[in-house]
Amino acid sequence: MRPSLPAAAALLALVAASALRAEEIGDVNTAFQWIGPDHKIVVDAYDDPKVAGVTCYVSHAKTGGIKGALGIAEDKSEASIACRQVGPVSVRQPLPRQEEVFSERMSLLFKRLRIVRMVDRERNTLVYLTYSDRLVDGSPKNAVTAVAVDRATAIPVK
Numbered sequence: 001m002r003p004s005l006p007a008a009a010a011l012l013a014l015v016a017a018s019a020l021r022a023e024e025i026g027d028v029n030t031a032f033q034w035i036g037p038d039h040k041i042v043v044d045a046y047d048d049p050k051v052a053g054v055t056c057y058v059s060h061a062k063t064g065g066i067k068g069a070l071g072i073a074e075d076k077s078e079a080s081i082a083c084r085q086v087g088p089v090s091v092r093q094p095l096p097r098q099e100e101v102f103s104e105r106m107s108l109l110f111k112r113l114r115i116v117r118m119v120d121r122e123r124n125t126l127v128y129l130t131y132s133d134r135l136v137d138g139s140p141k142n143a144v145t146a147v148a149v150d151r152a153t154a155i156p157v158k
Contacts, residue, residue, distance in 0.1 A: 022046050022104060025057065046102045046115065048126075050095060053087035054147050056102075056115060056128055079113055081130040083145045094156040095119055101128075119157050124149050 022044035031039040042062045048054040060079040095117070102115040118127040126149060131142035149155055 022058070022102070027062070030061075044104075048083075048101055048117065050092050050099075050101070051089060051117075051126060052092065053085055053089040054083055054126065055086045056081055056083040056130075056145070058113070058115070058130055060113060078141050079130050079132065079143060081115065081128060081143045081145050083126070083128045083147050085147055085149075089147075089149050089153055091153075091156055094158045096158050097121075119155055120146070121155065121157060124151050124153075124155060126155065 023046075025043040025045050027040045027042040029040050040062050041059055043057060043059045046056045046058065048056065058079055058081050096119075098116060098118045100114055101117045104113045112133050114131055114133060116129045116131075118129065119125075120127055126147045127144065128146070129142060129144050131140045133140065
């Protein structure tokens with residue numbers, strides 16, 4: 001029996017979504033909780049889906065306690081990012097000058113951690129910005145990092 005087209009499309013979407021998930025590298029406890037998991041700082045790795053050889057490491061707070069155990073806690077908006085060349089860099093297809101490459105829910109409603117890739121054509125560099133889309137005191141918390149690409153490897157831009 002052949003699978004239906006909608007079922008095949010759903011399976012493909014599921015596989016693609018799982019490929020873009022963060023890989024947890026590790027965590028450290030920051031505050032003991034009597035009930036539920038402790039508060040901690042988590043370090044996740046994200047491989048850029050369109051640029052082979054680049055991985056972004058993001059650290060962020062993870063709230064513990066009862067709310068954390070139930071998945072209804074609102075994590076802090078702060079995050080730090082460091083993107084590094086982890087192998088030969090190759091761009092699989094022309095890149096937009098700016099594109100959101102990763103997004104992860106940080107609370108039950110409204111707040112997401114986002115990572116945006118920007119192309120600095122003049123310097124042949126990939127710039128990655130992380131921020132929370134929830135405003136804190138008038139502006140979102142953010143961090144930036146860059147990966148310089150060898151000039152022999154041009155970054156194709158749309």
